[in-house]
Amino acid sequence: MSNLSTTSDEILASARTLIMNGGYNGFSYADIADVVKIRKASIHHHFPTKTDLVRTLVSRYREDAEAAVAALGQNVQDPFEILKVYADHWASCIEDASRPFCVCAMLASEMPALPPEVAVEVKAFFRFLATWLTSVMERGCKEGSLRLSSEPKVEAEAFMASVHGAMLSARAYGMPDVFGVILTPTLQRLSPTGA
Amino acid sequence: MSNLSTTSDEILASARTLIMNGGYNGFSYADIADVVKIRKASIHHHFPTKTDLVRTLVSRYREDAEAAVAALGQNVQDPFEILKVYADHWASCIEDASRPFCVCAMLASEMPALPPEVAVEVKAFFRFLATWLTSVMERGCKEGSLRLSSEPKVEAEAFMASVHGAMLSARAYGMPDVFGVILTPTLQRLSPTGA
DNA sequence: CCTTACCTACCTTCCAGTAGGAAGGGCGTC
DNA sequence: GACGCCCTTCCTACTGGAAGGTAGGTAAGG
Numbered sequence: 001m002s003n004l005s006t007t008s009d010e011i012l013a014s015a016r017t018l019i020m021n022g023g024y025n026g027f028s029y030a031d032i033a034d035v036v037k038i039r040k041a042s043i044h045h046h047f048p049t050k051t052d053l054v055r056t057l058v059s060r061y062r063e064d065a066e067a068a069v070a071a072l073g074q075n076v077q078d079p080f081e082i083l084k085v086y087a088d089h090w091a092s093c094i095e096d097a098s099r100p101f102c103v104c105a106m107l108a109s110e111m112p113a114l115p116p117e118v119a120v121e122v123k124a125f126f127r128f129l130a131t132w133l134t135s136v137m138e139r140g141c142k143e144g145s146l147r148l149s150s151e152p153k154v155e156a157e158a159f160m161a162s163v164h165g166a167m168l169s170a171r172a173y174g175m176p177d178v179f180g181v182i183l184t185p186t187l188q189r190l191s192p193t194g195a
Numbered sequence: 196m197s198n199l200s201t202t203s204d205e206i207l208a209s210a211r212t213l214i215m216n217g218g219y220n221g222f223s224y225a226d227i228a229d230v231v232k233i234r235k236a237s238i239h240h241h242f243p244t245k246t247d248l249v250r251t252l253v254s255r256y257r258e259d260a261e262a263a264v265a266a267l268g269q270n271v272q273d274p275f276e277i278l279k280v281y282a283d284h285w286a287s288c289i290e291d292a293s294r295p296f297c298v299c300a301m302l303a304s305e306m307p308a309l310p311p312e313v314a315v316e317v318k319a320f321f322r323f324l325a326t327w328l329t330s331v332m333e334r335g336c337k338e339g340s341l342r343l344s345s346e347p348k349v350e351a352e353a354f355m356a357s358v359h360g361a362m363l364s365a366r367a368y369g370m371p372d373v374f375g376v377i378l379t380p381t382l383q384r385l386s387p388t389g390a
Numbered sequence: 391c392c393t394t395a396c397c398t399a400c401c402t403t404c405c406a407g408t409a410g411g412a413a414g415g416g417c418g419t420c
Numbered sequence: 421g422a423c424g425c426c427c428t429t430c431c432t433a434c435t436g437g438a439a440g441g442t443a444g445g446t447a448a449g450g
Contacts, residue, residue, distance in 0.1 A: 007395080022308030025220035028439060042396050044441065101304070108367035109296070109304045113217030126367040150380040161360025161377050168359050169352060172303035172321040182356050185345040189384070202429080223405060237430050239407065 008046040010036045012057050020101045023110050024054060024118070051115040054107075058121040061103055062128055069132050079140030080191055083133075083159065087183045090163060095176045105164045130156055140190075147192050155190075162186045203241040205231045207252050215296045218305050219249060219313070246310040249302075253316040256298055257323055264327050274335030275386055278328075278354065282378045285358060290371045300359045325351055335385075342387050350385075357381045 014035040018027035029050070033040045047053035076082050093099040104125040111119055133156035140146025148155050166182035188194065209230040213222035224245070228235045242248035271277050288294040299320040306314055328351035335341025343350050361377035383389065 022220060022305055023218055025217060026305060026308045029441085030438075038395095039397060040440090041398080041442085045395065048441085050440065100307075104367075105363060106304055108363050109301055110217055110221060111366045111369070112295075113221045123367060123369065126364065149384060154376060154380055157364060157373065158357065158377050158380055161364050162353065162356055163360065164363050165356025165358065165360030168300060168303050168363075169321065169356050171306045172299075172318060174306070174318065178352065181349060182353050185349055185353055189344060224407090225404075234431060235406090236408085236432080240429065243407085245406065 007036065007038065007042075011038075011043055011046055011053070012060065015053055015057055016061070016103055019054070019057070019103055019106055020099060023106050024114055025110070051117055054115075055117045055121055058104065058107065058118060058125060062121070062125045065125070066128065079136045079143065079145045080187075082136050083140075083146075083190065084187055087163065087187060090167065091180050091183070094167065094170055094179050097176070100176075101167055101171060102164070105167060126160075129160060133157075133159055144192060146190050147194075148190070159186065159190075202231070202233065202237075206233075206238055206241055206248070207255065210248055210252055211256070211298055214249070214252070214298050214301055215294060218301050219309060220305070246312055249310075250312045250316055253299065253302065253313060253320060257316070257320045260320070261323065274331045274338065274340045275382075277331050278335075278341075278385065279382055282358065282382060285362065286375050286378070289362065289365055289374050292371070295371075296362055296366060297359065300362060321355075324355060328352075328354055339387060341385050342389075343385070354381065354385075 011032055014032050015027065018031055018035075021027070029040045029043050032038075032043055036043075043053075047056065072082060072085060076085055090102075094101075104122050107114060107118065107122045108126065111122065114122065130153075134153045137146060137148060137152035137155045137159075141148050141152055150158070162183065166179045169182065170176050170179040206227055209227050210222065212230075213226055216222070224235045224238050227233075227238055231238075238248075242251065267277060267280060271280055285297075289296075299317050302309060302313065302317045303321065306317065309317065325348075329348045332341060332343060332347035332350045332354075336343050336347055345353070357378065361374045364377065365371050365374040
């Protein structure tokens with residue numbers, strides 16, 4: 001059981017990397033086959049269609065994020081610190097090029113061209129992220145750990161947009177540190193001390 | 196001369212729309228041929244390769260933006276108003292689905308998978324936009340029309356990221372008004388009166 | 391003996407791009 | 421003003437390769 005499903009995990013992992021690079025239409029079963037060292041047809045055994053593959057990938061991506069967010073809530077209490085850890089997570093992912101872009105941000109940009117089943121999952125991810133960030137903002141507002149200038153829900157959406165936009169700029173310039181440059185003042189603004 | 200080059204303009208216009216939908220790998224010469232009502236091979240007469248086509252498209256997109264920005268500077272003096280007009284422009288484009296996404300934001304997300312010639316043009320667009328926004332921020336800071344909490348350059352990058360992130364969210368949710376929801380407080384924060 | 395995992399071989403469709411020709415307009419020359 | 425010439429535009433017909441997906445078989449393990 002432990003590494004019986006390794007192949008399908010490898011397929012998902014390589015698909016994730018490929019999507020981060022070029023989006024839904026930017027990779028093929030042949031690309032995955034090259035990486036995983038398996039025949040193209042064998043991928044169809046694990047995921048009958050490309051839609052199945054990406055739907056599963058995004059769905060699991062959200063589940064993983066949900067787990068990570070729950071764990072983060074256990075280890076870090078302060079809402080401001082939580083936002084900082086979240087931003088730092090992406091900063092280092094982009095910096096060391098391990099996960100230079102969020103899969104769902106990537107797919108969201110292609111939304112109108114996505115198979116409906118995949119689009120639904122992407123939407124679900126955005127909703128999950130917004131809901132979580134909203135709860136963090138709400139708690140930070142109550143506890144005085146965050147200084148909000150709008151409703152928590154709006155602040156959450158604005159923060160999420162900043163993160164995604166910063167990713168995009170870092171990629172456009174080919175300068176990973178741009179992400180940090182953009183997010184530092186964004187976090188600063190939310191800090192109760194103003195620094 | 197006036198409408199001699201109409202066909203090549205139509206090709207560029209339809210390519211722009213198609214890229215906004217699905218990105219670089221999300222459209223083909225056949226798709227353009229359907230829209231422009233021309234044979235696939237005829238497109239190659241105007242743009243020998245797909246790379247040529249998109250490079251030209253992005254380059255002209257930047258030129259148009261430069262002209263629009265210059266015109267905006269003539270008609271509107273107040274830096275805060277300029278940012279508002281810029282945001283409103285995109286809000287209405289997204290709202291009426293006429294140009295529901297920025298071509299360069301779309302292509303930037305696919306950066307690593309783009310032909311180098313195209314990637315260069317996309318980078319140039321981002322640099323132009325950042326430079327312009329920085330100059331607006333600088334003037335607004337000097338004149339007191341904008342309240343900045345960081346250096347003009349950083350504020351400009353953050354503002355640009357918010358715009359792009361807001362576009363992404365609007366698309367992900369399938370709710371055009373999300374763009375406005377995110378940008379309203381972003382502008383508010385920059386307003387000298389705080390409202 | 392059945393299921394799982396993987397294979398070879400193949401299909402259809404689509405892709406970017408090429409070859410080569412037809413139609414027509416502009417233009418200089420006789 | 422008619423002829424020949426060329427350039428632009430668009431066409432039909434095609435190529436080689438890559439796309440997603442299928443058919444059917446083999447080997448291993450419970």
